[in-house]
Amino acid sequence: xxxxxxxxxxxxxxxxxxxxxxxxAQEVTPPAQQSSPESQFMVAxxxxxxxxxxxxxxxxxxxxxxxxxxxxxxxxxxxxxxMLLWRHGDKLLLEFEPSFDGNTIGVNWAxxxxxxxxxxxxxxxxxxxxxxxxxxxxxxxxxxxLASDPVGTDIAGTDFGVEVAGGLPLGNMKWSYDxxxxxxxxxxxxxxxxxxxxxxxxxxxxxxGRLALLPFSNSSLELGVSGLYGAIATPQGATFSNINPTDxxxxxxxxxxxxxxxxxxxSPIQLNVKAQYSVSMVNSQNYLSPVDSTxxxxxxxxTTAAFGQVSVRPVASKNKVLKNLELAFRYTGYTxxxxxTWGQNYNEEDVALDYWLSWRTVLKVAYxxxxxxxxxxxxxxxxxxxxxxxxxxxxxxxxx
Amino acid sequence: MKKIFRSKYxxxxxxxxxxxxxxxxxxxxxxxxxxxAKSGVELWAENCQRCHNTPSATSFxxxxxxxxxxxxxxxxxxxxxxxxxxxxFLQAGSRN
Numbered sequence: 001x002x003x004x005x006x007x008x009x010x011x012x013x014x015x016x017x018x019x020x021x022x023x024x025a026q027e028v029t030p031p032a033q034q035s036s037p038e039s040q041f042m043v044a045x046x047x048x049x050x051x052x053x054x055x056x057x058x059x060x061x062x063x064x065x066x067x068x069x070x071x072x073x074x075x076x077x078x079x080x081x082x083m084l085l086w087r088h089g090d091k092l093l094l095e096f097e098p099s100f101d102g103n104t105i106g107v108n109w110a111x112x113x114x115x116x117x118x119x120x121x122x123x124x125x126x127x128x129x130x131x132x133x134x135x136x137x138x139x140x141x142x143x144x145x146l147a148s149d150p151v152g153t154d155i156a157g158t159d160f161g162v163e164v165a166g167g168l169p170l171g172n173m174k175w176s177y178d179x180x181x182x183x184x185x186x187x188x189x190x191x192x193x194x195x196x197x198x199x200x201x202x203x204x205x206x207x208x209g210r211l212a213l214l215p216f217s218n219s220s221l222e223l224g225v226s227g228l229y230g231a232i233a234t235p236q237g238a239t240f241s242n243i244n245p246t247d248x249x250x251x252x253x254x255x256x257x258x259x260x261x262x263x264x265x266x267s268p269i270q271l272n273v274k275a276q277y278s279v280s281m282v283n284s285q286n287y288l289s290p291v292d293s294t295x296x297x298x299x300x301x302x303t304t305a306a307f308g309q310v311s312v313r314p315v316a317s318k319n320k321v322l323k324n325l326e327l328a329f330r331y332t333g334y335t336x337x338x339x340x341t342w343g344q345n346y347n348e349e350d351v352a353l354d355y356w357l358s359w360r361t362v363l364k365v366a367y368x369x370x371x372x373x374x375x376x377x378x379x380x381x382x383x384x385x386x387x388x389x390x391x392x393x394x395x396x397x398x399x400x
Numbered sequence: 401m402k403k404i405f406r407s408k409y410x411x412x413x414x415x416x417x418x419x420x421x422x423x424x425x426x427x428x429x430x431x432x433x434x435x436x437a438k439s440g441v442e443l444w445a446e447n448c449q450r451c452h453n454t455p456s457a458t459s460f461x462x463x464x465x466x467x468x469x470x471x472x473x474x475x476x477x478x479x480x481x482x483x484x485x486x487x488x489f490l491q492a493g494s495r496n
Contacts, residue, residue: 040463087467118480143452167477169431176477219446229411254410359453
């Protein structure tokens with residue numbers, strides 16, 4: 001019922017936005033643009049290729065084991081994603097981005113956007129959910145200042161649905177909104193969630209939204225707050241059950257996130273700060289023990305993920321080499337639920353020295369130091385261990 | 401009980417945010433004179449670098465810039481005025 005109300009609100013707002021801006025659109029005088037054909041098709045996209053040298057040390061019960069490997073085109077650091085853009089007139093844009101990550105060919109997004117008027121875009125298809133700022137804007141290799149993505153930022157992921165979004169002026173400030181209605185998640189037998197895909201197996205839908213404010217007239221600072229709420233599907237063959245047998249309500253996911261983006265030119269240095277913090281919660285269930293099918297266990301299914309990064313680049317330096325160098329540092333913290341089979345406290349520090357060959361082509365040399373302490377239940381997942389990973393990555397990334 | 405309250409709270413916040421958005425829009429979100437006076441080159445410098453380096457105008461053709469402008473409007477939620485001014489600036493220096 002609540003989601004029906006929300007859907008109604010979405011529709012109502014779409015009408016109001018459209019009506020309100022039909023008037024304002026006449027007041028805006030766009031600058032003269034060169035004439036464009038009715039339709040235009042183009043291919044853009046990105047290529048990321050990397051080399052990684054990694055040392056892993058696992059410690060379980062005081063016993064250490066080490067593993068070393070190096071790889072050209074390691075899966076997490078290789079991506080070829082041509083993006084197909086088809087514009088029809090001034091209002092309609094189709095976007096499709098298939099992606100090969102070294103192992104599989106997938107689709108990053110496939111959607112159609114209709115620009116109704118100033119401040120209102122309606123989109124449908126396979127969408128990146130508007131949760132936080134990293135996934136939608138910063139994940140591409142040629143945009144990311146570090147070599148890999150911060151763990152846990154993709155928790156909301158991509159889904160089938162509809163979305164309304166827009167950016168609007170507010171005096172000297174600016175704000176934007178982005179709200180989606182999608183099929184949502186399913187709960188897996190270990191308590192993790194994954195996208196339900198195109199075949200929704202529950203009636204509930206997931207509402208996700210992000211509201212952002214750019215308080216300065218030069219758009220240097222962006223502050224965002226995101227929320228997600230939705231019923232989670234219970235797949236066939238599920239072995240978990242509601243903690244309260246009389247409660248007929250299924251599992252529910254709720255998430256929130258805050259993000260910050262600050263870019264300031266402090267001549268000759270450009271300072272770039274980005275941060276995001278998110279919490280994901282699924283209400284508690286009784287899960288079947290993987291080692292004893294007569295036993296069940298439960299845990300507080302809350303996952304947190306955070307990262308903060310800072311980079312500096314002497315963009316105004318007179319030295320041609322120096323002005324193309326950028327130094328970046330990022331800290332990532334990720335906490336998976338204690339006493340689940342996948343519980344861990346994860347910390348990662350990354351540092352990278354980037355050399356910009358052009359505005360969209362970069363060569364990165366990065367060092368990453370990771371430490372993960374297992375917090376899973378000993379009775380269901382065996383002895384807890386510690387994993388330490390150190391790796392050096394050389395990565396080339398370009399947008400074309 | 402606490403978790404149910406938290407979920408209800410989250411939905412309420414979402415709806416409240418949406419209502420706030422409606423109020424702001426229907427009351428008009430005019431830009432200040434200072435912002436309205438900004439040129440395409442200023443907006444290009446300020447907005448592109450929020451996520452990535454400022455692009456060179458010669459990287460794409462005029463038609464392609466129009467398509468990319470729409471893509472960036474949907475991705476970075478630029479205002480329509482910003483999009484139009486930035487695209488006009490890039491088209492002026494484009495390959496053709």
